[in-house]
Amino acid sequence: MTLISRFKRKKSDEVISGDIANREVEGLSQGQIVRRRFLRHRGAMISLIVLGAVILFVFSALDLTIGFIKYPGWWKYSIVDQPDIRTNGCPPGLGGCPTLSVNPFGAFGLGDHPFGQDDIGRDYFALVMRGAQRSILVMFIIGIVGGAIGTTIGAISGFYRGVVDSVLMRFTDFIITIPSIIIGSVIGYHFGNLGVTFLAFYLGLFAWTGLSRLVRGEFLTLREREFVDAAKVAGASNRRIIFKHILPNAVGVIIVSVTLIMSGAILLETALSYLGFGVVAPDVSLGLLISQYQDSFTTRPWLFWYPGIFIILIALSVNFIGDGLRDAFDPRQRRRISRKEKAAERKVAAEKQG
């Protein structure tokens, strides 16, 4: 008897966590729940801020021309300027050392050449900024192109099934078998000189395979659901069903895999440029900078560190944002309820009873 009553009064941890989680999402729409979960993901939020800050910083640093609008960058050098190589303040025999100082107890300042200078005196800060601009541009173009193609192919083959599905999926298999670095090199070596936008566009044409498989799977399950049947009975056209009913439900999968494509894209671009099959001189890319200066690592390490740090910063934040989105869109995912919250809940429950 006492055992049973004790059992009744004392709720298990799991039940309490469930209670808290359920109460939190009561009366919220799916979109609101997702938004709330995403905003609560600490890693993703930090990454979002970091990525936003990096994009602003990088794109505002140098001159930018969009159509007729000319924006003068806030940084004094461009990638073609060749000021004299700085030697005072550098170790003997080494020119163009970085002037960036982030000493927490001393002065904080960029100095004349925060990231140093390269062999011929070009300002390395300007070069890294331009490289990062290129990488971010490539990342977004590949993400958009790959995402659009992948969604279209996955949606068509999942919705119409049958012959269309088999043909499209075999085609996907063909492309998935070719390692992306091989496709990328073939394209990059011959289209790299057309400029970075074209290169990214062509690479995007082959970056959709994983996404299309996932979208297809999502469409295959969603098209059997009741709400699709209801729409069909109400006389909705296929187009309307795809765009108004199924696609909004598959948007989670799409967004998450687009972030994966994007983080893969930035590494693909740098790898191709490193191999010499991507962005080519006189244009600048982070991978190209690393490949040009990898041998000077022992003598002038700054030429090697800064481009790498920017690659990692961008790729890492995109990956974390993707992780946050995945958690947010996953319906089974439950937030971790801390011990404190559980204790508070227990106390409230005890007061109610007592």
Place this chain on the structure above:
Amino acid sequence: MIAYLGRRITALLIILFGSSFILYNLAAISGDPTEALRGSTDPKAQAQLLALTRTLNLNVPPPARYFLWLKRIFSGFNFGNTRDGHPVSVDLSAAIPTTIRLILLATIIAIVLGVAFGIVSALRQYSRFDYGMTFVAFLMYSLPIFWVAVLLKQYLAISFNNFLAEVTIQPGWILALSVVSGVFWASLISGDRKRVWKIFGIAGGISALILTVLSITKWFANPGLGPIVLFGLSVGVAYGITFLSTGLGNKAALKSAQVMVVIALVLYYPNQYIFNHAGGVQTILVQLLVTLGIGYAVSRYFAKIDRRPVARTAMITGAVIGLLILVDKLMQTWKPYLATDAVNGRPVPTISESNSLLPAGNFWFTFLDTLLHLFLPTIALSLISFAGYIRYSRGTLLEVMNQDYIRTARAKGLTERTVIMRHAFRNTLIPLTTIIVVDFAAIIGGAIITERVFGWRGMGTLFNKAISDFDLNLLMGVFFVTATLAVLANLAADLIYSALDPRIRVVGS
């Protein structure tokens, strides 16, 4: 089974055909091999242009030219010649073993470590270790492989070689490494605050002690385990494996593992004799088989019922102790290896796949040399897939732990060890086989870059040459090999999948 295999292989052949067709056309339309000759004013250029057009069949449009290429493949794997006249198949057969060595080792290491860390991470969900591992995994995802490679060259090769000249570890390093070790173990075992600090202290202290002893005795100049340390390690291995495999409560398994330790130690000196007089890959394989045989016999002696888990325990224990003895032998080779003129005291290489100056004929020198040359590229290559395996095995195990059969297993009173190792771990392995395939394509791509950075003469070098010379025959040869490898990995994963998961039936219907 045979019908199933036939169906799978047919599907894979179709995929190979389709993807090679796409790649061939893509490569053919993306550039013009005659470009250099066209612009030339040399009077002979016209004749050369005609000759080139004839040999490469450039007057045939690319889709039709693909079938000419395919026809040659079907008539006896003739890959044609490279632009400078070598037969492609000769170049390929020289490059394949190098690349496979690299890929295989990196894949195995990534799988073993990645799955182990992923599973611990899942069992300690939301702990410091879990958060740390998540961060590390994402960091590795975001690292450009060529960038890491340069860092590895500097810090693991050049600095380590410099360190070997002195062999004493600086106190600062001892302190730093001990703190790292303490943090690692404390976050791994976790618990309340007091316990965490205690573990941190113990682990850090032990690490500091070991490092100091290694430094004072100048162990790195002449490393080795010796029978005594070997015995201690073997006992640890025996208990550890028995714990994971059957639980220490299984007396038969524990006894067989202990007997394996004794047998291995008794055979230590005879083994050294065999190593010194008949060292070779075959000998090692025979020794492995003998070890497994002894393990099986021992388990037969101790276990009267339920023999399989006991046999498994004894055999794994024997194999791991055998590995330790092999490592010990390689450590003994270290000092003479360092002293050879070809090495000259700087053992960790940053470039190429073997040291050609090394005196031939000494199996242990060659073995150690191969391993040392594999050291950096393998680390660089396995980092990326390691991250993938951590994330994936963590996610899968968390999902499995929520299944009803885990609750049932707990409810019927099984120990937590049995629930995890027998019910959860095995089911986690099933979906893992599917990402091995995806990962394999990525690792081949990674190998192309890694070979470039470390100056290996493998498929990556051929690939670079093919792209920059616009050599379609060579490119297609490289692709043929990599795609076949990927496709075979795919097939193997399918078969393992169906062997592991009884729900998937392999029937010819």
